[in-house]
Ligand SMILES: [Zn+2]
């Protein structure tokens with residue numbers, strides 16, 4: 001067998017499967033048979049409609065081919081992180097391959113096979129299933145990195161703006177740390193999922209008194225930390241305005257528009273820490289594995305499973321926002 005199936009955008013709101021050659025690993029790359037491909041931001045390409053076959057950046061699967069003497073062997077079960085580092089620069093060596101000094105390679109993980117360099121792989125602990133390990137990419141990984149940087153603890157109240165799949169992952173991570181969590185969301189489906197995950201309070205972003213309500217929930221002081229998972233400038237502002245003096249704010253949701261920040265008022269005099277957070281340091285993978293194995297409520301986080309052959313329906317579900325995390329099975 002020399003060809004495989006992969007998902008592709010065929011036109012505006014049109015997706016399907018295409019037949020492509022199985023990729024060949026070179027050097028310290030590894031060929032992986034993909035068992036689960038989580039869905040993430042692919043709905044944007046689906047709406048845009050430009051035809052291409054590079055969908056997906058998250059995967060778990062089984063190593064089928066690896067160079068002798070490398071870190072992985074055929075039969076190893078692995079998590080393939082988003083993008084790929086060079087494996088040689090200081091950032092890759094420190095576990096921060098996501099910020100690799102060379103341009104990280106593009107992925108296309110919604111395929112039956114993918115090739116990845118060793119640097120962006122981690123072995124799945126024996127007690128975790130592929131389904132559980134699939135949470136270690138953007139599902140729980142994006143917000144886990146932010147929790148690490150914010151040092152969220154059981155003493156803290158955390159504000160999470162945007163309860164899409166990344167924000168719901170933040171709820172799981174924050175509850176694991178024992179923090180009190182206030183969410184900002186208007187989508188009833190996602191609020192219901194957040195409640196199952198143990199969120200403490202939810203505020204509607206359309207409420208003109210949202211900021212005052214968040215302050216009132218924290219004795220007028222404001223949450224200790226905030227993480228934006230929406231990428232919406234108004235939510236960025238809400239995080240900065242709501243957090244307490246000397247609090248911490250992390251931006252996780254991608255945004256390519258400007259968010260107004262007044263340096264003296266917002267940063268220097270309020271004394272907040274404002275950081276961007278993209279993925280997590282892979283040296284902390286064993287800690288994230290603990291979050292996964294000890295968070296039984298995480299089962300509520302994955303709301304849909306689709307065979308990859310139903311990619312059209314899977315992407316329509318993603319666009320509808322009547323879902324939390326969606327997973328694909330590439331061999332069905
Ligand atoms: Zn690198």
Ligand SMILES: [Zn+2]
Pocket residue numbers: 039040041057058082137138139
């Ligand atoms: Zn992702």
